[in-house]
Amino acid sequence: MKLPATMKILLSSGTGKTGAGFLMLLIAVSLYVVSVYPMDFGLLFWNNPAVWADNPKNAPPAWTSIFTGQKKVEHTVFAATEPTRVIPGAGMDTLGYTFDLNYKFDEPSTFVSFALHDITYTSRPPIITLLLQRPDGKEMLLYRHVVRGPGPGEDIPISRYMESPHRVYLSGDSTVLSNVAGFLRQEFGQDVSPSDLRGKIDRIIFGIPAEEKGQDFAVLDGNYTIIVMAQVYHPEDSIGEVVFVLGGSVYGAMGTDALGRDLATGLLFGFPVALLIGLVTAVITTIIGTFMGILSGYKGGKTDTIIQRSCDILANVPLLPILIFLIFILGQKLELVILILIIFGWPGLTILVRSMVLQYNSSQLVESTRALGASPWRIMFRHIFFQIAPFILAQMIFFTPAAILAEAGLSFLGLGDPSIPTWGQILESGFSTGAVYAGYWWWVLPPGLLVVLAAMTFVLLTLGMEPVVNPRLRR
Amino acid sequence: MPLITRLAARGLTLLGVLFVVLVLVVVTLGATGFSDRMLRATASEELRGLRQSLAQTIRDPVELEQVLTLRQQELFRYYQLDRPWYYRLPDMVRRVVTFDLGEARTVRSFDGSSRVADIVLERLSNTIMLVTTASVITTILGLLIGPRLASKVGSRLDRVSCLFLAFSYALPAWWMGIFLILGFSFTLDLFPSGGMFSLIPPEGGIARFLDLLWHAALPVITLVLVSFGSAAYIIRTMVLNTAQESFVSVGRAKGLPNRLVERRYILRVAAAPIVTSVMLGLAGSIGGAILTETVFNWPGMGRLYYEAIMAADESVIVALTFFFTLIYIVARFSLEIFYLLLDPRIRYV
Amino acid sequence: MGLLEVKNLRLSYGTVQGIVPAVDGVSFTIEAGETLGIVGESGAGKSSLASALMRTMPRNVVNYTGIIEFEGSNCLELSDEAFRKQIRWQRMSMVFQGAMDSLNPVIKVGKQVAEPLLLKPGIKPKQAYATAQQLLKMVMLSPEVFHRYPHELSGGMKQRVMIAMALIFNPKLILIDEPTSALDVIIQAQIMNLLKRFKREFKLSILFITHDLALASDLCDSIAIMYAGEIIEMGSAEEMLLEPKHPYSQKLLVSIPRLAEDTRPEFIVGAPPDMTALPPGCYFQPRCHCVFERCLHEHPPSFKLPSGRLVKCWLYGDQR
Numbered sequence A: 001m002k003l004p005a006t007m008k009i010l011l012s013s014g015t016g017k018t019g020a021g022f023l024m025l026l027i028a029v030s031l032y033v034v035s036v037y038p039m040d041f042g043l044l045f046w047n048n049p050a051v052w053a054d055n056p057k058n059a060p061p062a063w064t065s066i067f068t069g070q071k072k073v074e075h076t077v078f079a080a081t082e083p084t085r086v087i088p089g090a091g092m093d094t095l096g097y098t099f100d101l102n103y104k105f106d107e108p109s110t111f112v113s114f115a116l117h118d119i120t121y122t123s124r125p126p127i128i129t130l131l132l133q134r135p136d137g138k139e140m141l142l143y144r145h146v147v148r149g150p151g152p153g154e155d156i157p158i159s160r161y162m163e164s165p166h167r168v169y170l171s172g173d174s175t176v177l178s179n180v181a182g183f184l185r186q187e188f189g190q191d192v193s194p195s196d197l198r199g200k201i202d203r204i205i206f207g208i209p210a211e212e213k214g215q216d217f218a219v220l221d222g223n224y225t226i227i228v229m230a231q232v233y234h235p236e237d238s239i240g241e242v243v244f245v246l247g248g249s250v251y252g253a254m255g256t257d258a259l260g261r262d263l264a265t266g267l268l269f270g271f272p273v274a275l276l277i278g279l280v281t282a283v284i285t286t287i288i289g290t291f292m293g294i295l296s297g298y299k300g301g302k303t304d305t306i307i308q309r310s311c312d313i314l315a316n317v318p319l320l321p322i323l324i325f326l327i328f329i330l331g332q333k334l335e336l337v338i339l340i341l342i343i344f345g346w347p348g349l350t351i352l353v354r355s356m357v358l359q360y361n362s363s364q365l366v367e368s369t370r371a372l373g374a375s376p377w378r379i380m381f382r383h384i385f386f387q388i389a390p391f392i393l394a395q396m397i398f399f400t401p402a403a404i405l406a407e408a409g410l411s412f413l414g415l416g417d418p419s420i421p422t423w424g425q426i427l428e429s430g431f432s433t434g435a436v437y438a439g440y441w442w443w444v445l446p447p448g449l450l451v452v453l454a455a456m457t458f459v460l461l462t463l464g465m466e467p468v469v470n471p472r473l474r475r
Numbered sequence B: 001m002p003l004i005t006r007l008a009a010r011g012l013t014l015l016g017v018l019f020v021v022l023v024l025v026v027v028t029l030g031a032t033g034f035s036d037r038m039l040r041a042t043a044s045e046e047l048r049g050l051r052q053s054l055a056q057t058i059r060d061p062v063e064l065e066q067v068l069t070l071r072q073q074e075l076f077r078y079y080q081l082d083r084p085w086y087y088r089l090p091d092m093v094r095r096v097v098t099f100d101l102g103e104a105r106t107v108r109s110f111d112g113s114s115r116v117a118d119i120v121l122e123r124l125s126n127t128i129m130l131v132t133t134a135s136v137i138t139t140i141l142g143l144l145i146g147p148r149l150a151s152k153v154g155s156r157l158d159r160v161s162c163l164f165l166a167f168s169y170a171l172p173a174w175w176m177g178i179f180l181i182l183g184f185s186f187t188l189d190l191f192p193s194g195g196m197f198s199l200i201p202p203e204g205g206i207a208r209f210l211d212l213l214w215h216a217a218l219p220v221i222t223l224v225l226v227s228f229g230s231a232a233y234i235i236r237t238m239v240l241n242t243a244q245e246s247f248v249s250v251g252r253a254k255g256l257p258n259r260l261v262e263r264r265y266i267l268r269v270a271a272a273p274i275v276t277s278v279m280l281g282l283a284g285s286i287g288g289a290i291l292t293e294t295v296f297n298w299p300g301m302g303r304l305y306y307e308a309i310m311a312a313d314e315s316v317i318v319a320l321t322f323f324f325t326l327i328y329i330v331a332r333f334s335l336e337i338f339y340l341l342l343d344p345r346i347r348y349v
Numbered sequence C: 001m002g003l004l005e006v007k008n009l010r011l012s013y014g015t016v017q018g019i020v021p022a023v024d025g026v027s028f029t030i031e032a033g034e035t036l037g038i039v040g041e042s043g044a045g046k047s048s049l050a051s052a053l054m055r056t057m058p059r060n061v062v063n064y065t066g067i068i069e070f071e072g073s074n075c076l077e078l079s080d081e082a083f084r085k086q087i088r089w090q091r092m093s094m095v096f097q098g099a100m101d102s103l104n105p106v107i108k109v110g111k112q113v114a115e116p117l118l119l120k121p122g123i124k125p126k127q128a129y130a131t132a133q134q135l136l137k138m139v140m141l142s143p144e145v146f147h148r149y150p151h152e153l154s155g156g157m158k159q160r161v162m163i164a165m166a167l168i169f170n171p172k173l174i175l176i177d178e179p180t181s182a183l184d185v186i187i188q189a190q191i192m193n194l195l196k197r198f199k200r201e202f203k204l205s206i207l208f209i210t211h212d213l214a215l216a217s218d219l220c221d222s223i224a225i226m227y228a229g230e231i232i233e234m235g236s237a238e239e240m241l242l243e244p245k246h247p248y249s250q251k252l253l254v255s256i257p258r259l260a261e262d263t264r265p266e267f268i269v270g271a272p273p274d275m276t277a278l279p280p281g282c283y284f285q286p287r288c289h290c291v292f293e294r295c296l297h298e299h300p301p302s303f304k305l306p307s308g309r310l311v312k313c314w315l316y317g318d319q320r
């Protein structure tokens, strides 16, 4: 049967159509990810805690606010590499960075952090000031930092915060505490000692003293402006990046895990990986299986016996225990998983293909081509292969989910490849850290759902192929 | 005679499987240096014990060291650590086959034994209990649903069910388990989230049994949900193929009631191929059991896998791999016998 | 009144290509003790006719109408259950085409033969098995066949088992569909002799389906020729063999190889018609050697010749 005809039958059924639709989706997302993500995303980002340090831990997705009715603070990162404006002055310039924040939540932030990256200066160390303009017209000095001066024997220009940024948690910093205490005294006439403000900073920054009893501060919604001023004393001096983080209790589209990792990015990265695992395994398994099957069925004799005996044994090995053992001993590498899946996968197909070849072997077509003097290889691959091609295609599609599911299961047992994040691994980290028992559903449900989606796609396609393979079911 | 031949052939193949797994395991262990490390660890464990007991009697440290070095050489010779790993292969195979599986590094049995054989064997029954219950329920459901779908092939019910069955096939056991824990344990608090008995098991046989059932409910449901889809689908297809055979129309034409035709002419004939497909699904069920036990903290061999991986206890992993293969082979062989009983074409030729 | 009277029976299948009118307005009568042969090429609708009579049609039937009067009761008015309980196998039974896979592979032969009888209330298993054993003997099978499974029998033996099975209730009418086509000549002759004997001894009525006109005339009292779902000619066996009227029957007759004469058998030119797209006018017209204008546009009705012969051909239109 020709490929277009196969496609037509496949797309004529609901299952086939759904499967094809899902496949398109998988491919589209994968292509997007491949074009946007770095190849070493796993090591460089996913498994690098520094990247995620600023994120809230175990935060549910932002859209859950819709259901709970309470407007939770959505985690937001403000970052800038270039100043918004430069104010020239005598002997020094002021670099100004501003960020607008529309605060419309029912609660204070969970934390606020401020970070400086890559500062270079030539003569005097720069002074950086963080200010907040509030909707009630008041301005609040939060933090001031003088970059450490040159040490003995240090060469000019001097670089600071190159390897790791200068990061302050405003919520707990002692200078911030006294700044805020000053603010309270000046603006609201409240006299509090800085140490009493520990743990209350977020409530004060985004609030006003409350009228009602029992509550000391009420949330103040409205437009805030975050202002960062840097005084530099040389035109060559530069600041790599300033980052202001509004710590939320909800995060992005898919929430975060216990390390604060943005689950959406990990889940997206899982798409091409799953597709790769499934397709590479299926294609290679099918090629080997078909080749050996045709060889075995067509050649017969000793070749046949040897191939069949080996297949009988290999195809009957219980896969998961062997996978666990080999991966545990030989190392957690994705290539190895794929290799093992192939080694134990091809014999099943070979047995099937052989029995089909035996049916066609004596068929008139093959007999007559043989009589015409066609070479055995030609007969084997041109004539027999085309006869059984739709069946083989169906088998290939059928292998794909098996590989995806096997890898996911293995990852779930803690044997995933640490350099390549997969859906199974995301779920495993949730399971092993007790996310299930804490009810962090956004962490454990989506990865599994995606595995199901990917596997479903290929199962549906297999079902759609059924009438191609089994003409009796054609309607 | 052909009955015996066939059984023997299948038995040989299955033994071949066991052998291949065994060789794979020992060669991998040897070639990667794992077995060296394991044996050295055992030897030094023994030496440490010896040092402690000898320290009481031999006061002179130099003499003590001499004795210990002598003993170490003896031990290394005994474990054949003085020769390349491949000389030890036959011995390793023999030890595995006789269940002489050594000591676990960190994992312990429930009563504290560190012998690998103890650790694994005490969990065997828990695994078998779980898998058998789930398989029986799956088979019954498959037999109830499959033929019904076959009789309505092409209908909307059939198509919708096929979608659902596909979903069930695509459903990984671990995820289903987590889903059920979140739903029925965390949110609704109807079932326990894991374990086999309550922390303080109730007194009395019946109460204890009910406690067990309560704990087994979610794991069994998980296993059934993930496997009955393919079971029902396979049975549907087999029944469909058989129903088109001409002897079925002959049976109808003979005036036999429909139910009898379905039972004796379709199901009975399709039984043998159905058993074959159950056999092919067996490896999958074992995989499902490993993952389900892990999720539900079911104290079986599957959960032990997870614990051993987490504790990096290789001797337990080796033992489990061997045992799972063994269970699989025994189950396969029983199904082979069952198959032979069902198909007269092979039974009496 | 005949044992079986069929009037204007129609049976069509629905397929992707279109509607297949496999039985297209067939009428005939079988008297008690009479044997009617249905002869036609492959695909003419012979098996479909038999399945319409036995109500064992496949699922995709879209039209099933007409009158089947069997021993005075109109079968089409009976419910499936009533038909099963009153008529099927007990008074009208059948030997199916393709004995090779007509037997259940997992049930022993004896039980399969006795099976319908075993289900009758008031009949002891022993009795039923004895009857089955007797029937097997009657079709010249050795008693030990009773305990064997179908795959242990040869094609000819299976065919005998099928015949024995059809006789278990001692029916009035038995439909036999191509009982010999897969068998070699000697076995074929043995089976034919068996049928002849039963016909004589039990006064059995037989509807004998074959593609072999000679074989039919050997056994049957009258013969109907089927083409594209219709009976195009029907008459007594001797006359049909001596003097076929319909051009198709004539062709069919000369296509029989004869040992005694040295005329070469002729093949009928052209292929059997595509049942989903039948030609206009007479269905045989594209292959007919006597075709004339009228045949191309009008479908011929059945003409009754003075001899009692029925022919569906415009050649005989004026002799009405």
Ligand SMILES: Nc1ncnc2c1ncn2[C@@H]1O[C@H](COP(=O)(O)OP(=O)(O)OP(=O)(O)O)[C@@H](O)[C@H]1O
Pocket: C013, C014, C015, C020, C022, C040, C041, C042, C043, C044, C045, C046, C047, C048, C049, C058, C060, C097, C211, C275
């Ligand atoms: N289930 C079915 N669905 C659709 N078409 C069918 C079905 N069964 C038979 N046919 C078609 O109906 C026509 C008559 O078939 P039938 O089996 O009655 O022929 P026949 O005369 O018995 O042929 P043969 O001598 O080969 O047995 C053929 O064209 C066949 O293709």
Ligand SMILES: [Mg+2]
Pocket: C046, C047, C048, C097, C177
């Ligand atoms: Mg026929």
